[in-house]
Each structure stands twice: as structure tokens, then as C-alpha cells.
Amino acid sequence: MKTLNDLLQLGDPRLYEVCEPVQENELPMVKEWVADLHNVMEEIRAKYKFGRGIAAPQLGIMKRLIYLNLNTPSGSVPYIIINPVFENLSEELFELWDDCMSFPNLLVKVKRHQSLTIKYLDENWQPKVWKVEGAISELLQHEFDHLEGILCTMRAIDNQSFKWRPTPDSN
Template identity: 65%
Template sequence: MKHLVDLLLLGDPRLYETCEPVLESDLPQVAGWVDDLHNVMEEIRAMYQFGRGIAAPQLGIMKRLIYLNSDHSDYTWPMVIINPELVTVSNETDELWDDCMSFPNLLVRVRRHRQLTMTYRDEQWQPHTWVVTDWRLAELIQHEYDHLNGVLCTMRAVDERAFKWRPTPGK
């Protein structure tokens, strides 16, 4: 079982690598990877009071796998997304202060698409197409998807002043 100490932090060269697809033959390993992702997300939530998604490469699992566990009431959580592909993204964008478990005290101002359409496979290897019109979920998916391609939100900063420290929880 992986823990918070296993989380790759900003500067680790693996965070900048493009991940390999999950193969159907990898399915027996997926449940263990998901358990690890869930466990680390829960530890981040307990320590930093944030976390709705985590990508496999953040734990050194260099596969195209995302684990989402949000409080959004319109969906069944948690959700495992295997081999996602962004099919379309909206022209409409918006800015937000993005956070990342791999640098939990840093916020980065980024611009993300407001809507997207994504294809992916679930844990039973069934294909899905998901049209995401909710801004909160669209920006989250784009953040996690970027991780699969070795892109961090620091690389998407809107300008050189788009960084700030997150207030320490409880202070």
C-alpha cells in the first residue's frame, strides 16, 4: 500500500514523462493501483483539506489512469478513468487558482476549458464517452489528464505572477 511519502513532488523527473496506456492485460493490477491512489488522496485530504482527483504518475505508476472522488452530487463516486482521451474541448475558457497534490502548498493561476468530451475505459474495460458540462469537473479532468502527458499546472500558469502560497489549514 502506497502512502503520502510515496507521492512524487514537484521537481521529480517522472512527473514530466508521458504515461503508457493501460493494457487489458494490466487489469488485474488496476484494483491495487486504485487502492494506492485512494489511500494517498485520503492522506492528502486529512493533512491539507483538499483533493478531488489524482493521476497514477503522481505515485510513480506511469500508466494512463485517473482516480476521481468528488463531492459533486450528479455522479457516482469514486470514478476510475482508464486511457482517457479528450475528444473535444470548448472554446470558452475560464481562469482559476489550481492546486496539486504534488506541490500542496502552492496555488497556480491557470486557464482551462469550461467543457469537454472525453472517451475512456472503466475498470471492467468497458468504453465510455463523457460529455462534461460542469466547469468544476471539466477543470479537474484537464488537470489530471495533463499529468498523464507530463504537464503540470505550473507549466500552464497564465503569467509569471500566477503563483501564491496556500494558507496553512487551521491557521
């Protein structure tokens, strides 16, 4: 089982690599990869108090796999996203301070598309289509970038778009 110590940190050359598609014969391994992604996300949440999604390459799994765990009024909802493709990216953009588990104390101001459609395969290799906007659109763009070897530091609006995350106990 992978742990927080296995999370690749800013500067690791693997974070800048384009990932390979998951092959159907690798589907049995997806369950193990997702368990690792979930475990590390829970450790990040406990330590840094954030985390809704993680991409496989952040654990050195160089595959096109994203794991989301979203809190909803009815509870926690996991999403396993295999070989995603984006369509219908909105022209409308919005700015936000992005964070990343691979450099948890740094925030980066970026622009993201307000909405998009994502096509992907689920954990049963079934095709899915999901139209998203706002916070989920931003989250998926961030995680998809990891699959392309792109970090939010590379999408900074300008050279003043960086700041340290306030510690949870600071006012």
C-alpha cells in the same frame, strides 16, 4: 500499500514523463493501483483539506490512469478512468487558482476549457463517454495533464500566477 510518502514531489523527473496506455492484460493490477491512489488521496484530504482526483504517475505508476473521488449530495462517488481521450474542448476558457497534490502549498493561476467530452475505459474495460463542464472539466484537464507529463506550473498564465495556499487555521 502506497502512502503519502510515495507521492512524487515537484521536481521529480517522472512527473514530466508521458505515460504509457494501460493494457487489457494489466486490468488485474488496476484494482491495486486504484487502492493506492485512493489511500494517498485520503491522506492528502486529511492533511491539506483538498483533493478530488489523482493521476497514477503521481505515485510513480507511469500508466494512463486517473482516479477521481467526488463528493455528491448522495455521497462519495469514485471514477476509475483508463486511457482517457478528450474531444470537443470548448473554445470558452475560464481562469482559476489550481492546486496539486505534488506541491500542496502552491496555487497556480491557469486557464482551462469550460467544457469537454472524455472517452475512456472503466475498471471493467468498458468504454465510457462523459460530457463535463466547469469544475469537473477543470479537474479532468489537470489530471490528464499529469498523464502527458505536464504540471499546472507549466500552464501558469504569467510569471505572477503563483501564490502560497493559506493554511487552514489562518484568517
